[in-house]
Amino acid sequence: MSAAFDAFWDDVDAELARVPMAAEMQPLPMRSTEAATTYSVRLTSIGPYRTFGYYSVPNVPPPVPGLLLTPRYGSVNHVPDYMDRERYAVLQVVHRGQRLADQPFAAAYPGLLTLGIDAPETYIYRAIVADCLRAAEFLLSRVEVDVSRVGVQGDDLALITAARRSGFRAVQVSDLLLHRLLESSRRSDAYPAEELNDYLRANPQSRQSVADTLAYFDPIHHAPRVHSTTLVTMSDDQLEPLRAAIGGPTEKYTLSHHGAVDHDWVDGWLARQLGAQPRSRFRAPV
Amino acid sequence: MTQLRNPAAHHPTSTVRPPDFDAFWAEIMATAERIPLNPAIEPLAWRSTEAVDVFEIGYDSLDGVRIAGWYCVPRQIQPPYPGLLLVPGYISEPTLPKSWAKQGYAAVGVAPRGKLRSNRQYNPGYPGLLVDSIVDRNTYAYRGFYVDATRAVDFLLSRPEVDPTRIGVHGSSQGGALTLTTAALRADAITCGAAGAPYLCGFMDAAGLTHSYPYEEINEYLRLYPDREQAVRETLNYFDGINFAPLIRCPMQINLGLRDDVCPPETGFAMYDALTCPKVLHTYEGCAHDAGSYWEAAHVDAFLAQHLQPAAALVRA
Numbered sequence: 001m002s003a004a005f006d007a008f009w010d011d012v013d014a015e016l017a018r019v020p021m022a023a024e025m026q027p028l029p030m031r032s033t034e035a036a037t038t039y040s041v042r043l044t045s046i047g048p049y050r051t052f053g054y055y056s057v058p059n060v061p062p063p064v065p066g067l068l069l070t071p072r073y074g075s076v077n078h079v080p081d082y083m084d085r086e087r088y089a090v091l092q093v094v095h096r097g098q099r100l101a102d103q104p105f106a107a108a109y110p111g112l113l114t115l116g117i118d119a120p121e122t123y124i125y126r127a128i129v130a131d132c133l134r135a136a137e138f139l140l141s142r143v144e145v146d147v148s149r150v151g152v153q154g155d156d157l158a159l160i161t162a163a164r165r166s167g168f169r170a171v172q173v174s175d176l177l178l179h180r181l182l183e184s185s186r187r188s189d190a191y192p193a194e195e196l197n198d199y200l201r202a203n204p205q206s207r208q209s210v211a212d213t214l215a216y217f218d219p220i221h222h223a224p225r226v227h228s229t230t231l232v233t234m235s236d237d238q239l240e241p242l243r244a245a246i247g248g249p250t251e252k253y254t255l256s257h258h259g260a261v262d263h264d265w266v267d268g269w270l271a272r273q274l275g276a277q278p279r280s281r282f283r284a285p286v
Numbered sequence: 287m288t289q290l291r292n293p294a295a296h297h298p299t300s301t302v303r304p305p306d307f308d309a310f311w312a313e314i315m316a317t318a319e320r321i322p323l324n325p326a327i328e329p330l331a332w333r334s335t336e337a338v339d340v341f342e343i344g345y346d347s348l349d350g351v352r353i354a355g356w357y358c359v360p361r362q363i364q365p366p367y368p369g370l371l372l373v374p375g376y377i378s379e380p381t382l383p384k385s386w387a388k389q390g391y392a393a394v395g396v397a398p399r400g401k402l403r404s405n406r407q408y409n410p411g412y413p414g415l416l417v418d419s420i421v422d423r424n425t426y427a428y429r430g431f432y433v434d435a436t437r438a439v440d441f442l443l444s445r446p447e448v449d450p451t452r453i454g455v456h457g458s459s460q461g462g463a464l465t466l467t468t469a470a471l472r473a474d475a476i477t478c479g480a481a482g483a484p485y486l487c488g489f490m491d492a493a494g495l496t497h498s499y500p501y502e503e504i505n506e507y508l509r510l511y512p513d514r515e516q517a518v519r520e521t522l523n524y525f526d527g528i529n530f531a532p533l534i535r536c537p538m539q540i541n542l543g544l545r546d547d548v549c550p551p552e553t554g555f556a557m558y559d560a561l562t563c564p565k566v567l568h569t570y571e572g573c574a575h576d577a578g579s580y581w582e583a584a585h586v587d588a589f590l591a592q593h594l595q596p597a598a599a600l601v602r603a
Contacts, residue, residue, distance in 0.1 A: 030506050075402050076377035076412040082497035099412060109379040109402060110333075189335075189384055202332035257580035258572030260545035281498055281547035282574065283290070
């Protein structure tokens, strides 16, 4: 990508660096167990804007491996899974606009995907990426976390976060949304990609500016800066160019579409990378 | 040492059908019936296409809560259309059902109370909804939530372009639960239902079989308030899909993932056993909460088309 791309993202980093994190943790007894203590976390990101996260720490002597979960596309993110809370110091990021970080800005679904999309500087994902970077900084700063064993898991945001922040040992990406979004939206009328079609039908003159904006957020342009070991899960070979662009070692997992089988394979891969025990979610109660 | 399970062969349930279950719901539905629907429909031109008109809709429901939804209607097919209600999952936003309208349905994607755009008067949050007022059946979150879905059927019936003799309902997870409850509470109006990985069946059994959300909310609640377990059980029996199942009269298609950690398949089997209507079950080895959706989607399309006969299906035939 161009020098403008690097300058754009360097500006985001610089803007974020000027805003104190002002981390605030509050224990959540309802979400805590004998095995792990869970907290709500408030962090300030660019804007300034106060974002949210669920942070859970195993009740074992530190250090423990860390895991950053980037937010899904939708208004709600679950509390990290019980099995993950037993193994990792795990942070689920909730970006601005999502529930628990929706004051003063509440994201619309559909709507978020095209908010401010006519320019990279105004596109909502600029701030959403900053929210994820701030969360990464928080997790990597925690004394209870073994910083040699930190992973990041999610969609495009996981790959972009790993590109912008060193310190992740493993990256696992799936369900990409922003990668080749213009192309995928042409092949689909399903939301959220259809949001882009709606926008371009109403604003046909914006096609080029939208394409230019999305180029800043397509993970393929961030991939060369990712030097962590990366697992890309895919249904077919369409993500091979993305995998090839990643700067570090990569592996791929081709989905079987048997959700439990796929989950267990990916869980095992990540656990091995981070020195944790693989866990299946489908077990008899202990 | 944990043991893997055999849910098809072993799926006992602790769900009990309260003697006044039918009376409880008859009273709620009678109360709802007295509330004017006050439907509103606003064209959403910029989300409409050559093939589909899109509308934002609203209507009134129990407790005076205003419910939002999306409504999509075919443009290139002549009415009347079969109506199709799409009901959302626990953390999902309601579907904007353009793809269904392209198949010939007048389709509603509803946002029951607490979902975005229906949360001005009631907003328990996520997590939160599952345990909101869980010790009191008369104010439990799903009392209004279930009714909100049934009122979407009334919305469809209020539309002149909809054939009132062909109304289907479909969803997965919480959408699967709402498919069951809507087919049960509006047995007079529903032609068929397709429910994937149904949630809200065998609540307490499910919570005992998993640590995955949303059922983990019940485990968390009872860890803090163990003395309330009996009250929780008593409430949930009034909202359990297993207890709604015998009220359903239309054909139903169910799909389950045999390794579903979110909605344990044991509870889906127990619900399926309780169905007395014409029914079909598809199970998927190795599948979790996806419940075989990669393969099941085509079965759902065919099942709904068979019973609802959208014009696109007639053309294909």
